Amino acid sequence: MKIRAVFYFLIFLAYSECGMAQTDISGEPQSQNSQSELAKEIESLRQAMVNLNRDLFILEEDLLFPSSTQVAIYLSMDVGEYFALDSVELKLNGEVSTHYLYTERQVDALYRGGVQRLHVDNLGQGQHELTAFFIGTGPEQREYKRGVTINFEKDDEPVAIELSVVDSTSKQQPVFSAKTL
Amino acid sequence: MKKFPSLMLAFVLSSMTIAAYAQESWYDRAVRVFGLDKEVSQDGQTDPKNAPDISNDVVTDKSAQDAPELTTQYTQAKQIADYQHVLYAYFQQQYDEVLMLIARGDKRHGFMQLSIDDSDRLRLMQGAAQLNLGLYKSSQTLFLGLLSRTSSPYVQANTWYWLAKAGFDNQQFYLAQRAFAAIEQDELASYISDAQMQELIYLNTYILMMQNKDFASMLSRLDEAEIYPAYVYANLGTLAFNQALDRAVSQSSSQVSAQVSAQVSSKEHLAQAVDFFVKAKQALLTHQRIQNAWYTKAATAGKRLIQFDWFSLDIIKPWTWFSSDENSHAQGKLAEAQSRALIDEQNALFDRINLGLAYTLLQQQDDENALAVINTVSSEGGEAGQALLSAGWALAKQNRWLQAIKVWEHLQSQSKGLYSLQASYGVAYALGQQGKLGEAFYALDDTSRQITTNLAELSAFSMAVEQNDFFDAYQKNDALFSDWPEPLLDIKRLFFANHPDIDTRYLLEMRASAKQMLNNLADKEKKIATLAQMLDVRKARFAQRQASLDLQKAQASIASAKEQLLQIQTQLERAFVDTLIDEDEASKGANSQARLNNGAALSELDKRMASPEYLAHLTRLEQAQARLSRLLNEQSRNPEQKRPIKPSYAERLARIQGIIYFEMSKDKIAQTWAHKQQLKDAKQAVENAQLQLDALLRRQQDANLFTSQQMRLDALNTRLMSQRDAALVLYNKADKALRTHLLDIVDTRMAQLAEQEVNTRLAKLRLQDLVADSDMADSDIPELNKNSDAQVNSGGLH
Incomplete structure (x- = not known):
């Protein structure tokens, strides 16, 4: 009888930790009432941080690239049927200013209508020349490199230049262009 | 537990189509028809007119006063470029940057010259980015405002979709249901992807299920190729099983007449649970079969196409990982990783369904089938320990002692921590049942050693938990606490288990968010310091130039020239x-x-x-x-x-x-x-x-040349400091709650183990007594020393 009692006790010990009721398949969302205040504070803080980030970015831009000298270069792409972009090289007044290598995700974002702010620089007032070289894979899966040049005048206002790669169905080739916005 | 097994996939699919449509029609009646604004305003949270004030007392932010700096320099072309720049960031899922770019554009030009459609899409992206960053209230407010004015059915459909998700994540199930109904009744389903629609159907099925409402029709709409039906049935099985347990508990404490009905009801629930678990397994198998068939089909088709040279490679674009160029190779790896994650998810679900089914069968006294089901639980999965333990008890209940001992011994060799300890008790029990009291004694002795080891491990773990960086190991999208001590994995399960007062995952995410904010703020602080330094340099340079330039002489020269x-x-x-x-x-x-x-x-x-x-x-x-x-x-x-x-x-x-x-x-x-x-x-x-x-x-x-910039810098610095303080408070709050919760679990476990140690020693003493009383004088059970007895007595055995 005593032995039986001992072993019942052991069984109890074992099952008490076995925890069948602890099985959690449901994934039922927990009530977050106790955390609602915390969530509100976190959200408020996050929003405030977004605003702080914005103001800091603007101030930084104002300091680093004042409007009187600012030149921003954007890049946009068409669907990319005739051209798969690998990299872009920019020359400002004959000097290489940037060489950008694209990831698949970035190219994909460009295909979907995104525009990349490729480069921002400071230039003095007057005439300038921008040359962009596009390197990638062209029609027939051949290596493809093309350049485009634009002359522009910088005055007191910031200058924005858009480089674009557009598929030309008539030429069955990509067309590269540059224009000031 | 994660409720959206394919949330990210669905998001990617949704984002893939965001720029693909451009159709317009009026849709102002959404809010009016469903009375959404009225309904939501009842809780005072999501009515656009009563938008939550996100600037609290702690954080002083003047963003509300920010008006766009409308100047002529932001032409329409530049505004469109800014909008498309946002698109570029959004499609790379850089949500912080999306919000920052939109906020910057709002402040500079307000995107005033964008077309209505583009403007709506911009706000849709903003809301989606907010939602992805956990800004539920802000995103809801934005979505509701967007719905009240947008004319694009595409924007409407996607806004409702995101609103449904925001409502669900924010525990506002009614809002999620309203959003789904709006998509249904206004025939907007064609403007969202099938994956998005399936996700919404699953959410609504889940909500109806939790509300004890009829969800059969909704369930029937779930595509069997998706994993959702398996989740629904698994959830149903768990609910039925828990209801059966509740009935069983009430049965023991109620009147006789009620006991009979409760017993019947309990059996019914168990039968239902078995049925649901079986259906869950079938649904999961169907899902796997369809998935595998698709992959096989795709692979075969791809290979076949590649064999024919005259086919354009464009045809096999959907399966570009069969191609040989580098880009597609990378894509293939990505797809492979996603596929691995899906397989892991399916395996984990299988194990849990099987375990649930096995428990139910054990409750039904169907030990044979329970054992068969337990055997299907993967030995490498997270449920293996519990499954083996249960298997041992199932065998023991059938008096198959030798097999039970083998299972428990195997568990002892494979597992550490609680399951091993439980197994040693099982071994002792089985040996005792077989009359092998000496071996039972040594099994208990082994248990005592394990308890001592466990206590030491718990003590060390407790010290580790006290360290500030302990919770830093938590990764939301990775294996949770991958470096958690293996013998204490059951503590981890308890830590993450549902609890009425604390939501561990949520708090961990809040803590991680606060920590990330603190890190970001530290970076910003450095940036502000750099900018301040830059401003100082400029001031100094300006002063130098001022001194070197003789402007009076220049003025005289100009006058002479004139x-x-x-x-x-x-x-x-x-x-x-x-x-x-x-x-x-x-x-x-x-x-x-x-x-x-x-x-x-x-x-x-x-x-x-x-x-x-x-x-x-x-x-x-x-x-x-x-x-x-x-x-x-x-x-x-x-x-x-x-x-x-x-x-x-x-x-x-x-x-x-x-x-x-x-x-x-x-x-x-x-x-x-x-x-x-x-x-x-x-x-x-x-x-x-x-x-x-x-x-x-x-x-x-001009004495104020740099004053304005200096003032802006100072103001930013002040705001940063106040935000840092607020983030620190939040961080400490979450950290303290988590640490207290975990240490409570550890302390409780230590107390339980200490008690078990005492009880084990007591059991050993009694075994000695039994041997002494019986004819087993030649037993090899050693005498426990007096110190041990003293420890037992001082252990608080009452």
Whole structure:
């Protein structure tokens, strides 16, 4: 009888930790009432941080690239049927200013209508020349490199230049262009 | 537990189509028809008119006062470029940058010149980014505002979709249901992807299930190719199982009549649970079969297509990982990783379904089938320990002691921590049942050692938990606490288990968010310091330039230049007037002759305006005239030496002079105009120099040149400090709650183990007594020493 009692006790010990009721398949969302205040504070803080980030970015831009000298270069792409972009090289007044290598995700974002702010620089007032070289894979899966040049005048206002790669169905080739916005 | 097994996939699919549509139609009635704004405003959270004030007392943010700096420099083209820049960040899932770029655009130009459709899409992206960053309230407010004004069905459909997700994540199930109903009733389903729609159906099925409402029709709409039906059935099985347990508990404490009904009900629930678990397994198998079939089909199709050269490679784009170029190889790896994650998810779900089914069968006393099901639980999965333990008890209940011991011993060798401990108890129990009291004693002895080890591990773990960086190991999208001590994995399960007062996962995410914010703020602090340094350098450079530039001297030079220009201008004007008068006369030749006859000489200005050729002619003419004068003088002084001078010589000189004057006067008007033009340009240059000088003078005298930027910097710094304090408070709050919760679990476990240690020693003592009382005097059970007895007695055995 005593032995039986001992072993019942052991069984109890074992099952008490076995925890069948602890099985959690449901994934039922927990009530977050106790955390609602915390969530509100976190959200408020996050929003405030977004605003702080914005103001800091603007101030930084104002300091680093004042409007009187600012030149921003954007890049946009068409669907990319005739051209798969690998990299872009920019020359400002004959000097290489940037060489950008694209990831698949970035190219994909460009295909979907995104525009990349490729480069921002400071230039003095007057005439300038921008040359962009596009390197990638062209029609027939051949290596493809093309350049485009634009002359522009910088005055007191910031200058924005858009480089674009557009598929030309008539030429069955990509067309590269540059224009000031 | 994660409720959206394919949330990210669905998001990617949704984002893939965000720029693909451009159709318009009016849709103002959404809010009116469903009374959403009225409904939501009841809780005072999501009504656009009662938008939550996100700036709390702690954080002082003047963003609400920020008005767009509308200047002419932000043309429509630039605004569109800014909008597309946001798209670029959004499609790379850089949500922080999306929000920052939108906020920057809002402040600078407000995207005022975007088309309505683009503007709506911009706000849709903003809301989606907010939702992905956990800004539920803000995103809801934004979505509701968007719905009240957008005309694009695509934007409406996607806004409802995101609103449903926001509502679900924010525990506002009613909102999620409303959003789904809106998509259904307004036939907007075609504007979202199938994956998005399936996700919404699953959410609604889940909500109906939790509300004990009829969800059968909704469930039937779930595509069997998706994993969702398996989740639904698994959840149903768990619910039924828990209900059966509840009934069983009430059965023991209620009246006799009620006991009978409760017993019946409990059996029914268990039967239902079995049914649901089986259905869950079938659904999961169907899902796997369809998935595998698709992959096989795709692979076969791809290979077949590649074999034929005349097929364009474009045809196999959906399965580009079969191609050989590098990009597609990378894509293939990505797909492979996603596929691995899906398989892991399926395996984990299988194990949990099987375990649930096994428990239910054990409750039904169907030990044989329970054992069969337990055997299907993966030995490498997270449920293996519990499954083996249960299997041992299932065998024990069938008096299959040897098999039970083998299972438990296997568990002891494979597992550490609680399951191993439980297994050692099982072994002792089984040995005792077989009358092997000596071996049972040693099994208990082994248990005692394990308890001691466990206590030491818990103690060390407790010290580790006290460290500040313990919770830093938590990764939301990775294996949770991958470096958690293996023997204490059951503590981890308890830590993450559902609890009425604390949501561990949520708190961990909040803590991680606060930590990330603190890190970001630290980065921003460094940036502000850099900017302040830059501003100081600029101030110093400006002061240096100010000292080196002699602007007074520059002003004197400009004044002198102006005076000279004025003189030239006066002369030019006079010459011009003279020329005009000359032109009025009868003939240029007569004029020249008259000028010669009158002894008129060329003015200095005439000479300055003459070309070098004419200047040479004039020089020779002057020399000739001088010679003639000299000869005439000599004739008058010495008549003896009188040399004959022909009168025609003087006449010839006069004629040549006349010709030169005539030729010079012929181009005078054109030259005068040209000079006046040059003068004008020179004046313009002087004016520009004057303006530049004035600007320099103004800047030189402007004491507030850097004040504005310094003030902005100081204000940002102040805001940053206040936000850092607030983030620190939140971080500490979450951290403390988590640490307290985990240490409570550890302390409880330590107390339980201490108690178990005492009880184990007690059991050993009693085994000794039993052996002593029985005829088992030759047993090899050792005598426990007195210290052990003392420990037992002091262990609080009552």
